[in-house]
Amino acid sequence: MNARFLPLLATLAIFLVAYAICYAQYPAMLSTRVIGNLLTDNAFLGIVAVGMTFVILSGGIDLSVGSVIAFAGVFIAVMLRDTGLHPLVVFALLLTLTTLFGAAMGATIHFLEMPPFIVTLAGMFLARGMAYVLSIDSVPITHEFYDTLQKIYWLMPGKGRLTLIGGLMLLVFVAGALLAHRTRFGMNVYAVGGGTHTAALMGVPLGRTTVGIYALSGFLAGLAGIVFSIYTSAGYSLATVGVELDAIAAVVIGGTLLTGGSGFVAGTLIGVMIMGLIQTYIIFDGTLSSWWTKILIGMLLFAFIVLQKGLVWTTAKRRIAGG
Amino acid sequence: MSGLGVFFRRIWPQLLTLAVIVGLISVMFPGFFDISIANGRLYGSPIDILNRGAPVALLAIGMTLVIATRGIDLSVGAVMAICGAVSAWGITAGYGLGATLLMALSAGLACGLWNGLLVAVLGIQPIVATLILMVAGRGIAQLITEGAILTFNHEGLIFFGSGSILSVPTPVVIWVLTGALVTLVVRRSALGMLIEAIGVNLRASTLAGVNTRVLLIAVYMASGLCASLAGVIAAADIRGADANNAGLWLELDAILAVVIGGTSLLGGRFSLIASLVGALVIQAVNTGILLSGFPPEFNLIIKAVIILIILVLQSPAMRTLLVFFSRDPRGVAETEKETVTP
Amino acid sequence: QTVGFSQIGSESGWRAAETTLTQQQAKERGIDLKFADAQQKQENQIKALRSFIAQGVDAILLAPVVATGWDSVLEEAKEADIPVILLDRMVDSSDDLYLTAVGSDLVHEGNVAGQWLVDELGGKDCNVVELQGTTGSSPAIDRKNGFEQAIKGHDNIKLIRSQTGDFTRTKGKEVMESFLKAEDGGKNICALYAHNDDMAVGAIQAIKEAGLKPGEDILVVSIDAVPDIFQAMAAGEANATVELTPNMAGPAFDALAAYTKDGTMPPKFIQTESKLYTKDDDPMKVYEEKKDLGY
Amino acid sequence: MPESDASQPLLRARGVRKVFPGTIALDGVDFSLAAGEVHALLGENGAGKSTLIKCLTGAYRRDGGEILLDGKAIDPKGTVDAQNYGIGTVYQEVNLLANLTVAENLSLGHQPTRFGMISTRRMNAHAREVLSHYGLEIDVTRTLDSYSVAVQQVIAIARAVTLSGKVLILDEPTASLDAQEVEMLFTVIRSLRERGLGIVFISHFLDQIFRICDRLTVLRNGRLVGTETTSAIDRVDLVNMMLGRELEHEVRSHGKIHSGTGGTRLSFSGFGRRGRIEPFNLEIQAGEVVGVAGLLGSGRTETAEVLFGVAAHDSGKATDGDGTALNLASPRDAIAAGFGFCPEDRKTDGVIADLSVRENIALALQARIGWMRRISDREQKAMANDYIRKLDIRTPDAEKPVGLLSGGNQQKVMLARWLVTNPSFLILDEPTRGIDVGAHAEIIRLIEDLCTQGMSLLVISSELDELVAYSHRVIVVRDRHHVAELTGADITTDNMVRAIAAPDREAVA
């Protein structure tokens, strides 16, 4: 077995064990309802985390995604309220806009040689600022097309629902995995993450790749914004504050190294599911105060990371010792 | 003196930025430079910038050191909340001022130690390692205050927020002194060079015998200590510990200050003074927005645009362009370094 | 009986008090309360609601972070026959999706505060500065509207500056400092309206540090009625506050009990009183009453 | 093969200029490469060889001059362009991506695709097939960093060869290869030459130059000294051309004056680490040079790392001359015990690229003194200038970031870093890798000087001749075992080769 897959397997193992523990305590955790919820409730996070995976694989970071989701929601809601455009047209407009926004950040990062952390931080302020300017109120979306979208789901046995957005997230993960592992663009992303300078010497088109990565992240953030607007049927400029940190945490828990160059899109899915599991567990428990909730989330984050490190480390060590 | 010359060459972009922003504000708001003394304390908008900038300036000191080692500390905001809570709790529980301060500073050191251990011993990447405390820290602070704003009326503690020394507001005195002290320690000893060495190449530094582990931990502890000072000031300022909001998102401002100060997020060469100027730039922008009277929904956009402009102007590529026009060979040196690291 | 409670978060003392009181009320009635803190995020609240439904609780209390976006999850609750009661803020879904809503009218609160100022001034000219809540939050929007409605038509009152203080003391103080500087050292300002007491408390300190007397040189009116504002009022530094009671759960549980017993439908909106407190209401006594409620 | 001289040059550079602050790296250099020739590029460290290559391939923007390919002016804006023109390059220092698999490294940018999707199976098969030409039978689906520098070097060469349609440029490709691998490489080069490729070959090994190259071009201080046909020039002339002076002290002097007269300095017994190096015994005298020979990946570097505490030993113990036990759990412990260690991979383990030459030299000493007592700028500068002179480090001044020095000069800075700490036991892993003839002689003389002064050295080198020149004792490592020890007159290249190649353990005594 290849050493590259160790972190991924470790994460999967931890997830399964954690789920088993939760199940032992609350048997309802294994209902299709909970599973359906995990997919639906984390759909927007999952989608944006796929984009974040690419960014992090390339050694960058994108702090703007939370704000972009909020902007997307407000944009859609305001457009649907004030113009007669069909939602699909608005979606297309929005995706173009967020993709361009991402591409602009990528271009700034590459051509002005500025660190991604800072560029996307400014992007984060900018996107939320734009959302404020569009509307500070939360704007409901009443278009009947949205009702149609929300009504699309597959009722699993046990009353759990696999919703459109949950399914879309899974689709994005599959597409993301193919893009990352089976295309030249994906390889270039890994190459840039392995070392910009070396990648350039090996002939990787740095500019194109960097712009592409952030454009992809912007596109997926826009898509996540659409999903979020379907999820809440509204646009709200204060929504999804700090989602970028959740996405980063999911990517990292999923076994991708923040230094870039190593990790898997599939790991991110498990990361997202682990985060969802933690939250579900805390809600099922229902006795934690606000502060203990935060502390527990922090501790579990810590436990997962240490466990993962430990697992990878001991396995790697055994392999060396075993020859 | 060549030392001073080098120093100014390093920080002139930051100073210039600050001057331009202050200039802009004073054009928009002519009364800007009016400084008087009220209640035995200097009073005026420039003083506000210095005073309100205290938390970010303090955080930026620690953050600069952390970033120089190629790390990052996202937890400083939460640590501020913890230390503010500890000081409020200590003083209301009747411990003396000395004991309370000691507890608050120890809390900051302990948080730094935790971060440092995760980074240096467990080898967790700094963003993630400090993200843990960023999430949990606010919870810990709330645990101490039980979710409420823990108010106090102890004059001694309040002095740290709204007192003054020789009419200079105490927070200003604290951050200036801390900045000077840390600069002195770091530059008069070999710490500065060792920290830079770690930031550029951790492995090579270890092989050269640098005690990288201890140094990394120390750097995070310094950051924790700075955060605790900031936390005490923030709490003393409003005479209460607000576990939810104290230092909220200030870590981002601190990082921004360091970057505006020209220290690379990839570690290595750093300048504390430039970071402090960076912190003042950010606060000047904030204060300027407040004085301008624009509706609040524009705050973020204005801030984002100004910061973007500053960063773009300071970016290496822009410097190349500038050099291209001025034909200053020194600038070329810096550009070439960015593009090629053999 | 198991009741799930999805709280927004713990962003202010007032909300901490609401949580404490809800837990107390539940305990008194022997209800098993499942508490979920959403950390200011709607998505977390929706997750919490879905988990409550999956868990099969008997009823759900929801303090919604924002008015929009609850339709589908409320429908799910309805399908699962779980009554939902809204606390302190409204949603804009159709009202057959929830049992009842307990809360105060935010616009009304702003109105009460504005009305007080109008009455207090009695026609004198007055420049007002406003400390808004978090930009985009419904209390900030509604309290601003309510206040503006109240002062409309009173040309003696002018709103000269309005800036967000994020509902926090620190920002309240910082913003007030700049207001003072921008308005001629505060001589230009005759009254302060703050969207919550915390910002007012911060602003009071800023006014004092500028060498002015809050409560006299600058009138201070705010909303929430948290204990600390009563201290300030007792010291003559604040003038008025509008109460937003943190005990929303009491009426909610009563309505729920009646509903589960014999299906009595409560009214769709149970409005709590927006009581105005001034110096004349013995602030110290109110402070003593309130100070242990977990604010 | 001299036929190449006649034909129109394949690649031609005219008046190439490149200026770095404080240095004119290239000053109007002309260079021409014919199809079907192997053309050597020679010069001291810092002469501008790598810079010329980088200008030719667009990795640097040149400040002047023109480049012609097949008579047409080209202006590669980046390495991609160069690759598209059919110019494949191996830059100095392995420039591959450690996080990608071997196969991915080989095919990056040119992966076999089907319907836009990369076919992993075909990619891996192709990689296996390519590497088999170099006698490398490795798992191509493992990441590059699971292999040693040497293996990586071979992969880098393989990649460049597959990419080069017309021109192949190799910048010190043999620096980390052993004799066998060099043979393999030469076979490949010859067959490419047959196919009409033009090959640029940079090396400091003159033997190799004479064996494989048709013509050679010498640079000195960024200027062209001349181009000659290899067969028309002899060794001494060539060296004079490179140095611009006579080499005072030819390399192979047998000056082993001391041979461990100072008594035992260190002894290690049963020293080893599971999975790295089998336990070994080693005794080192004061003033003795112990050479370590072995094939690539045989465990020489591991020996050094275990000794220095980089990978702490888990068996055995170490004692100093008096028999007191030494704690060697970390590099710091080792340094405290008076050890020094110049690692082989200077890029990742050695230089602190952004710090100045001065700081790099002072670093180890400063770390040993502790952070409290700072070595003053003046002392640091004096120290640095002293070694810049002694080791002839080519740098405009001591403040230049070390990452901007040429490869060989970086190596000298590493040496200086340890020499200032005045260690009693210095471990050098491939100290002469990438170092020019002149400096090579310097370093060997330096090693001899140091041991006369009583310093003990452990020197790992792939150049057996060199080991013969200065070692008092040679340890041969094979498959992570210390298999043989040669002393005195037994130290000959033949004996070493026999020990390295011996099928079973007790081969040579």
Ligand SMILES: Nc1ncnc2c1ncn2[C@@H]1O[C@H](COP(=O)(O)OP(=O)(O)OP(=O)(O)O)[C@@H](O)[C@H]1O
């Ligand atoms: N990016 C750079 N910035 C500044 N100076 C540089 C840079 N790259 C190379 N130099 C300088 O240019 C000169 C030529 O360096 P180059 O790397 O071409 O030498 P070289 O002939 O390849 O030497 P070696 O044999 O040691 O590899 C050296 O003095 C070096 O210090």
Ligand SMILES: Nc1ncnc2c1ncn2[C@@H]1O[C@H](COP(=O)(O)OP(=O)(O)OP(=O)(O)O)[C@@H](O)[C@H]1O
């Ligand atoms: N040809 C190879 N095939 C597979 N693995 C190899 C090969 N060469 C080296 N390795 C691996 O690399 C490891 C590193 O070896 P090490 O660096 O100690 O070798 P060395 O003798 O110092 O050689 P050198 O320093 O010249 O590379 C070896 O233990 C081995 O696992």
Ligand SMILES: [Mg+2]
């Ligand atoms: Mg070179």
Ligand SMILES: [Mg+2]
């Ligand atoms: Mg080696």
